[in-house]
Amino acid sequence: MALIRFEVQGFRNLEPTAVEFSPGVNVIHGANAAGKTSLLEAIHFLARARSFATTRVPRLVQRGRADGLWVRGEVDVAGSVHRLGVGWREHRVQVRLNGGDVGALSEAAWLLPVQVINTEAQRLLTDGPPVRRSFLNWGVFHVEHRFRDDWRRYQRALRQRNAALRVGDARLAAAWEPELASAGEAVDGARQRFLETLNGSFQERAAAWLGGVPMGWRYRRGWSGEQGLAEALATGRERELQQGYTLYGPHRADLRLLAEGVDAAWRLSRGQQKLAVIALRLAEVDRLLSAGGARPLVLVDDLPAELDSAHRRRVLDALFGTQAQVFVTSIERDALPSLPEARVFHVEHGIYRREA
């Protein structure tokens, strides 16, 4: 899997240009405000129908453009090419795959699993649990095919039970519990299996990058102790009726990274936090690659920020050593090591061009 051809229209400051990316490493350089982040954002929009920088899609539309935006790409999956297009037109996201409309991006999300590493990377440690749950869900979604159905089933049962709790209907709330518990246990089981497979690769990189600080993690599944979820829901129901929503289940899970046994967000420097997060994200990338599904894309924006040159070099070696398709931006071309096989693009005033 690789994003080989790419084109945008009406996306931030980018001029409508078509380019051919390398299936391996792509380096994008240019001055401040040239459009480097916008280009990565456009790739991300193609993959996920949303930005990594804003939750408001209309902000991505080029100033003064009334007809919205489109991002199009050709994705090579084992030699067969899929045409994917994602746009914002008539106040909604539109997705087209191989010439046909696709109802939801989730139908096409398997094509381009994308990971972002940017100056905000350490927010995976410092923000609240939702970012870590979505980190986990993303990985599990791409390696366990049943996960999507279990997660949807769980969300649906959760909505129904919460609606019953809000109106104080204990019988209806209880009636949703078997479904909620079975889908919730499946979601949790998939997350735990997935996490176990990340540990080796995470530990290896963390040991090399964090100067021997012992790292680990604590996964909380969202309900306590040895209880099954059905039991936790039944015993918690009275309290939940007072609160008006479900307090137990995988929607309350969390994954905390630990350094020397305490929260990594307290113990590590900002640069170390970033390195720990990169190690975790690359462990996910390794896992997807070993699962043999779609090959992930890794978007790396402004890596030089906060990393000294020795750590930058280690991270880049690790990145380039994975079999993922990689896009790295940098203000200075020379801040990145020169790789003979990398394809280099220069961005200026929103025009991006391949360098000879």
Ligand SMILES: Nc1ncnc2c1ncn2[C@@H]1O[C@H](COP(=O)(O)OP(=O)(O)OP(=O)(O)O)[C@@H](O)[C@H]1O
């Ligand atoms: N909707 C939009 N329409 C037009 N231009 C926009 C829009 N949104 C942002 N821009 C502009 O696009 C330019 C490129 O921003 P971008 O973040 O891609 O730059 P960059 O090359 O990553 O810069 P830096 O190195 O400073 O991070 C900025 O001048 C920004 O103001």
